Amino acid sequence: MAVAAYASLLSLSHVLENLQHPARRTRLHLDSNQVQTLHQTVQFLLEFLEVDSGRISQEMEDLARQIAILADEAEDVIDLHVVYQLGQGSRDKSQDMAALSSFYQDIHKVVQKIDSIMNELGMIRKESTDVSKQQPVVFVLESSSTAFTSSGKSSTMVGFDEHLVRVMDELTRNEPDLQIIPIIGMGGIGKTTLAKNTFDNPYIVHHFDRRIWFTISQEYSAREILVRLLNDGKDQESNKTLAQLGQRLHQNLFGRRYLIVMDDMWSISAWDELRLFFPNNRNGSRILVTTRISNVAISLGTHSPYVMDFLDEDKSWNLLCQKAFGEDNCPYPKLEEIGKTIAKKCNGLPLAIVVIGGLLANSNRTLEHWESVAKSINSFSNLEYSERCLKILSLSYDNLPIHLKPCFLYMRIFPEDDVIKASKLIKLWVAEGFLKTSRAKTLEEVAEEYLRNLIDRNLILVHKWHYGGKKAKTCRIHDLLRDLCLRQSQKECLICVPKAQRISFFEPWESCLCFLCSSRLNEDQRMDLPEVQVASQSTSLESLLVCDGCRIMYPNLVRLRLLRVKAYEDDIEFLHPTKLRYLKISDDMQLKFESPSTISLLWNLQTLTLKLPYRVNLPSELWDMPQLRHLISDGVVDLPHPAVTQDSMIMENLQTLAHFRNFRCTIDVLDRVPNLKKLGIVYLEKGSGGLENLARLQKLESLLVIEKDVSLLANITFPTSLKKLTLTSCCIPWEEMTVFGSVLPNLEKLKLYGNAFKGPEWSPVEGQFPRLKVLIIWENDLVWWRAESIHFPKLERLDLYEMHCLEEIPSGIGDIPTLLSIHLWDCSDSSINSAKQILEEQQSSGNEILQLYVDEGQVVSVTQ
Incomplete structure (x- = not known):
């Protein structure tokens, strides 16, 4: 329960920090001293768990359970009162005073209980310290993770x-x-x-x-x-x-x-x-x-x-044969096909293959038995297999510092073999409140550190790196480690989900409803989805994750909307669930998204992603939600201009504002989002876009502009912080590229789509792109590209798509010392031949690093 207590305290800490935001203090009637005192208490308990989590006694476990419950209770009390205040309409002062008095009483009771627990913790800690001084420390020199001693017998080395x-x-x-x-x-x-x-x-x-x-x-x-x-x-x-x-x-x-x-x-x-x-x-x-x-x-x-990497399928099968039959091949032809399936399900992990092979060696060698093993290999129904594997893997979990454990256990919400976007995972960790705030870093930067740490510990596996290999782009978790997450989550009472994933020891827990089903589930695996009214009216729901297949699997879900529901007897209506922090609605859900003005009552909402096939106008109240960190759409959503008032809220947390229609970058708007890192704008109508003001966004790192009116780009300015620039359909003359390059000293990735630049010739100038690593040009009428290695001194990857007019890739591109790959797709024959010539020249000079890809295949040498 220590991990659950830690996670609940962290979540409460974020809520209390939210209350102390200047914009909240001016709009809410709360006792700031009481809030600050509670926050200090929470910080003390967090530090206590960070120091003592590795040696918590049963008494402390019981207290940790109480801490988790009280932290959740405090968050519920605060949330109910905040939403009451934000949703107040024509109520009289007596109602407000009664509500405020009730809030103070409720929160005071919680604080008293927490204080009592702190006193007990202090006494237990003192007693345990006194005992530890009297008793000698016993050290275990042999880890249970190994079956070897210095004189032990070596194991089978198939595949090694x-x-x-x-x-x-x-x-x-x-x-x-x-x-x-x-x-x-x-x-x-x-x-x-x-x-x-x-x-x-x-x-x-x-x-x-x-x-x-x-x-x-x-x-x-x-x-x-x-x-x-x-x-x-x-x-x-x-x-x-x-x-x-x-x-x-x-x-x-x-x-x-x-x-x-x-x-x-x-x-x-x-x-x-x-x-x-x-x-x-x-x-x-x-x-x-x-x-x-x-x-x-x-x-x-x-x-x-x-x-050491995972074994491939052939080596996995050979190792399984060694363990199951004592020889390299399967002596029973009827078992070979199902045996290879079993080996494949071990996902290349020798431990899993050795354990399952040992079980098969001592069991019936019938097709029916092996098929039953294949069905149960990725579930807890095969208890002997699971216990033996998890005993070894659990050492990695036990060694984790407590601040990483909630993030690791959260990986269990993803389906088996799922490839997870690192950016999505980071947003979810932030939304769940699993990250400790840092004055010097954003929560996203803290999350990146946590992810890097879990990768370093080989608990999360990198599926694909960002170009350059420094940050994970996508990741995954091995099935056995996911089983470990399931086991430890249940033990820690941290994350529980509905019955969709068929884990019998989990009971639905409404504070984390995860609608992760997948169309692969059978009829008997469908969860008993609660009535839509119950889900939509829950005040404790924090994460609403709806993935592919839910519409088919759960017919009730198609009626789910963000609706106005009655919350108080006096008919004041507002959105539920009020504690929602992460919400994504996709076009494949067939859900009609209605955005009432009371969306601002979702005062904890951090991420709102809309992928919709129809146009939506968001309410201006979004500009009064200081916790928002990411607003993302797919180009059909309109974000209205905020009202300019003396107490206009500064959106300090907002980092992403992506793909909104006709968004006007006026000075007053940009000054309200000073920490914006990613901006995407789709201009479908003529008018002033305010792009000349972009230099005010001094922390902007990524910019996307889709614009068919080149006049709007005439006076565009860029902040020097920009690292990634994507332009689509802008039809800017190539001659203007000189201006773009001269003001982008830190640009690392340039993506040009659909005649972003137009004209037959591009002649770069030295010094334009001193740090550019990736250049992508897609569907362009460029004919002559006159470039040398000095124009792109740090280029690592060149991608050209549908370049039907291009005569050749400049030979000097091949002389760039950092260049790793050239990718061509549906390009002119002459450009492909020039790329092959570049590869030949580089190979003849000893360059074995450069790779050439034409369409879907890799050209290893020019003879191909």
Whole structure:
């Protein structure tokens, strides 16, 4: 429950910060001292959980459960009162005073209960501290994640032969200095198996004078490790100090060529405490480290990490055969097809294949039994398989700091094998309130750090990187790790969902209704969707996620709208659910989106995405919603001009304003969105767009303009912060590109669609695009492109689509030292031939990095 308490406190913290926003304070009648006091209490409890979450007793678990309930209760009390005030109409003062008095009483009761819990926590903490001072600390030196000791038997190496050869080569190559070689990968990928087979290889045994293997657990003691290294834990070393033990180890290794394997390292601090005791004998000694955490591997410093990937389908099948039959092939033809299906469902994770292979080896070899195994392999119905795998993978979860656990557990809401946009995941984490605020960073930047950390720990897998490889574009989670999320979510009582995902131990929890169904579900897997009235009137609903297939699976859902529903007996009507933070409505839902003016009563709403086939006019009240961070449409939505008043609200949190029709960038509007990072505008009507004012957006990084009236772009200005520019159908003369390039010193990505620039010739000028990495030109009548390498000195990728008139790609493009790839789709034959010539010239000069793609295929050499 500590994670649930932490997540609930974080969410409450965001609500309290929202209340302290200047715009809220002027519109709401609240006791600021009471709000601030509660906020300070919440911060104290958050810090307490961050420090003590790893050693919480059963008493503390019970208190954590109460904290989670009270935090949710406080949020509900605040929300009900805020919405009452925001929705007040013709009520008299006596009603308002009665409501205010009731609010103060309710929140005071919650605060008193929290104070009582804080006192109990203090007493328990003191008692546990006193006990810990009296009792010795017991350290576990062997991690349960490995089945090996230094004298254990090596495991099957199917699919690992190439890894074994490469690691052995690193261990024995002619490099005299001491080298540290990290092996990195997620739990169960085979790191320990590879290290053990390397350690026991006869050539390695002969090559090194001394070999030592030890496992570093999550709770380690440098002193106890040294004792084990020296004498396998015998009593004569037990009274020596750390320095004495280290000196003896140094003496034992000095002058010898040694191999040390440190298996399952979780923290660089373990190495920092031991590194001084391993001498650099300059005789080819090596230290081999296995770890699940990228940062640990990188911090070791002397050698690039050796990354272990998943097995392909053929190697997965071979490993399954080894475990199930003890040979490389299947001796039963009738089982081969279903066996390959089972192997494929393991998603290339050796741990899963080994465990399921062991189960198959000791069971009936009938087609019916193997088919039942195939059906249950990705569910908890196969308990033995799940327990054995999750026991190992749970170590990665246990090692997570508490601030990362809610974000990891949230991954369970996505269907199996789902490819998740990182940008969407970040928005959802922000909306759920899982991120701790930072003065120096936006919540999105904090979320990116959390995502990077989970990727480094191999708990979230990168499916596709943004160009340049620094940030994940899409990601996914391995099925077994998703099962771990399901198990831990239930244990922590953090995230519960309806029955759509067929997890029997989950009960619907209305604070997180996730309509994630998918058309793959069978009739018996459909959840019992509550009546639409119940869902729409819930005040505690925070996330309404509607994905593909819901319209078919749940007929009731097609009637769901954002409707005005009665909330109070005095007939004041407003939108529910009021705690909604993330809302996306797509055209495939066949839902009619009605946007009443009372949308501002969704005072917690952060992200509103509309993908609709019909034109919608949003209400001006959106400009009175300071929590909004992302407003996204697909070009058919009109966002009205805000009313200009003395108390006009500054939308400090708004970062995305994308694809709105005929949006006017007037000075008063742009000054209200000072932190805007992404802006997309679709001009379908003539008139002043105010593009000459864009330079006022000093934090703008991405700009998209769809415009057929070139006159509107005549006076456009750009902020120097711009990194990505997309222009469509603008028909700007190529000669004007000189002006564009000269004012975009930080531009990294330029996308030109549908004759964004027009004319037969483009002659770039040196110095225009000093940092441009990606250039995309789609459907353009350009004939002669006269460019050299100096015009795009940092270009990494060139994409040309439907360039039917282009004579050739300038040969100088191939001389750009950073260029990695050229992509051509439906282009002229002459441009394709010039690209092949560039590739030939680069290959002949030793450039093996540049890749050429024509239509869907990759041209490896010019002979293709």
